[in-house]
Amino acid sequence: MPPEPLLSVRGLRCGYGRIEAVKGVDLEVAEGEIVALVGANGAGKTSLLRAISGVLPLFSGSIRFAGEAIEGLAPFERVARGIVQVPEGRQLFAPLSVLDNLRLGAFRRGRARTDENLERVFALFPRLAERRHLPAGALSGGEQQMCAIGRALMAEPRLLLLDEPSMGLAPFLVDEILATVARLRAQGVTILLVEQNAVAALALADRGYVLETGRIAHSGSGRALLDDPAVRAAYLGI
Amino acid sequence: MAEFLQLLFAGLTVGAVYALVALGFTLIFQASEVVNFAQGEFVMLGGMVTVFAFKAGVPLPLAALLAVLVAVAVGLSLHRFAIEPAKGATVVTLIIVTIGASIFIRGIAQIVFDKQFHALPAFSGDEPLRLLGAAILPQSLWVLGGAALVVVGLRLFMERTLFGAAVRATAANRLAAELVGIDTRRVLAFAFGVSAAIGALGGILVTPVTLTSYAVGTLLALKGFAAAMLGGIGNPVGAVLGGVLLGLLESFAAGWISSTYKDAVAFVVILLVLFALPQGLLGRRAIERV
Ligand SMILES: Nc1ncnc2c1ncn2[C@@H]1O[C@H](COP(=O)(O)OP(=O)(O)O)[C@@H](O)[C@H]1O
Numbered sequence: 001m002p003p004e005p006l007l008s009v010r011g012l013r014c015g016y017g018r019i020e021a022v023k024g025v026d027l028e029v030a031e032g033e034i035v036a037l038v039g040a041n042g043a044g045k046t047s048l049l050r051a052i053s054g055v056l057p058l059f060s061g062s063i064r065f066a067g068e069a070i071e072g073l074a075p076f077e078r079v080a081r082g083i084v085q086v087p088e089g090r091q092l093f094a095p096l097s098v099l100d101n102l103r104l105g106a107f108r109r110g111r112a113r114t115d116e117n118l119e120r121v122f123a124l125f126p127r128l129a130e131r132r133h134l135p136a137g138a139l140s141g142g143e144q145q146m147c148a149i150g151r152a153l154m155a156e157p158r159l160l161l162l163d164e165p166s167m168g169l170a171p172f173l174v175d176e177i178l179a180t181v182a183r184l185r186a187q188g189v190t191i192l193l194v195e196q197n198a199v200a201a202l203a204l205a206d207r208g209y210v211l212e213t214g215r216i217a218h219s220g221s222g223r224a225l226l227d228d229p230a231v232r233a234a235y236l237g238i
Numbered sequence: 239m240a241e242f243l244q245l246l247f248a249g250l251t252v253g254a255v256y257a258l259v260a261l262g263f264t265l266i267f268q269a270s271e272v273v274n275f276a277q278g279e280f281v282m283l284g285g286m287v288t289v290f291a292f293k294a295g296v297p298l299p300l301a302a303l304l305a306v307l308v309a310v311a312v313g314l315s316l317h318r319f320a321i322e323p324a325k326g327a328t329v330v331t332l333i334i335v336t337i338g339a340s341i342f343i344r345g346i347a348q349i350v351f352d353k354q355f356h357a358l359p360a361f362s363g364d365e366p367l368r369l370l371g372a373a374i375l376p377q378s379l380w381v382l383g384g385a386a387l388v389v390v391g392l393r394l395f396m397e398r399t400l401f402g403a404a405v406r407a408t409a410a411n412r413l414a415a416e417l418v419g420i421d422t423r424r425v426l427a428f429a430f431g432v433s434a435a436i437g438a439l440g441g442i443l444v445t446p447v448t449l450t451s452y453a454v455g456t457l458l459a460l461k462g463f464a465a466a467m468l469g470g471i472g473n474p475v476g477a478v479l480g481g482v483l484l485g486l487l488e489s490f491a492a493g494w495i496s497s498t499y500k501d502a503v504a505f506v507v508i509l510l511v512l513f514a515l516p517q518g519l520l521g522r523r524a525i526e527r528v
């Protein structure tokens with residue numbers, strides 16, 4: 001029997017009031033994988049990630065992480081276990097300094113490792129080191145995204161959930177962010193990547209899922225999805 | 239000149255108390271967008287518990303400490319048993335919950351204590367200090383000093399500690415706060431506890447000057463709210479500024495126009511701010527809305 005995946009989602013339903021945004025999704029992420037989650041606007045990708053992080057309650061379904069059921073845990077307990085999200089639209093603490101944003105990323109980690117992790121984030125994103133005393137809201141779009149990723153890394157994620165990290169960025173910055181994602185995986189971080197840039201995301205990913213109005217419509221290896229005519233026609237615009 | 243100084247000090251003294259109430263409003267508002275109209279009851283509890291414990295023979299400092307603890311317990315219970323179970327309700331619902339809680343606390347206080355007005359001895363005697371012909375109560379200095387300590391202490395806590403940063407982060411972006419692993423429920427409980435302690439402290443310090451009764455909370459909540467609005471709700475510096483300004487306005491209105499209108503000042507301020515200056519004097523800095 002293969003080892004249990006790091007994350008395994010079963011029959012997940014969630015939404016807002018009477019609106020069901022995710023309508024029974026099964027999804028797995030194995031340790032060390034990059035898994036891409038693609039789909040049109042409004043397909044339910046953000047809702048699914050929010051449910052995994054615990055900030056959106058489930059209607060039904062189960063979430064197992066590292067062999068344990070976690071759907072009953074509060075968001076902060078999930079962060080403590082290593083599920084860390086870079087949310088859509090970055091969601092920085094705008095009036096707080098870059099340094100405070102990063103330190104707060106380590107809120108659930110020992111203070112001892114905070115300085116070491118800060119150094120690591122600054123090595124990854126030297127721009128942030130230069131701007132550490134500026135309010136995060138004063139950063140450019142690309143820098144804000146670096147700050148959001150850096151903040152998540154401060155929490156020492158076992159599973160990093162990235163929600164459209166390249167949204168609104170210039171093309172060269174998109175490449176830089178995706179290169180960073182690849183580098184993080186090389187460092188042993190497992191990644192669930194939501195991207196509007198589906199071709200780039202699937203090319204980078206080991207496996208992928210295509211979400212369509214709250215349901216998984218296709219899944220498979222990144223390569224297979226890129227080659228699937230149905231997926232190409234509907235989602236990749238090629 | 240003497241009259242001016244007299245009014246100035248009187249205004250600063252009540253203004254310091256309004257500032258503390260407004261600061262309590264601000265803390266809870268930042269953590270939850272809820273305006274806690276039970277804020278005035280914490281001031282009442284501070285004064286009344288101290289009075290009754292003192293009358294029962296407890297030394298004044300211990301009585302004051304007991305009053306702060308009682309207020310904190312009430313503040314935490316308010317959060318735990320009224321705000322927390324209503325999680326997910328609209329902000330308006332939560333505000334109505336706090337109004338209900340304030341009526342409830344006042345009712346209990348009326349039964350546990352009584353309906354009389356009560357005083358405390360001034361901490362350093364009643365002999366007025368003379369300053370350019372004005373007579374200043376030593377207790378006024380206690381109020382001003384105590385309020386200043388609270389303001390500076392709170393500021394340092396918010397700026398220098400990780401938990402303080404977590405409170406500011408929750409105020410700035412609650413979703414992000416949860417995603418970095420901040421227990422926002424604890425942050426809100428903390429805000430209720432600290433607001434209660436601050437309010438109670440104000441009540442203890444000012445009771446020797448203004449007297450207290452089970453019913454003083456209502457007007458104090460309204461005035462603290464006016465002060466917070468005036469300064470720009472959600473802004474701690476604005477809360478202090480608004481409180482002091484409101485105290486001064488009241489004092490000079492009472493001295494130069496008529497003391498009949500003293501309590502009307504707060505209402506006029508609320509109306510003027512609502513119509514002319516909805517963001518308050520300091521408002522929310524633009525960057526917080528990014
Ligand atoms: N806060 C919300 N309240 C109500 N409906 C929402 C909310 N957020 C998203 N939705 C709805 O849920 C569905 C899925 O949205 P979302 O998860 O954001 O999709 P995606 O991230 O794939 O674009 C959409 O129909 C959207 O309109």
Ligand SMILES: [Mg+2]
Pocket residue numbers: 042045046047088164
């Ligand atoms: Mg989305």
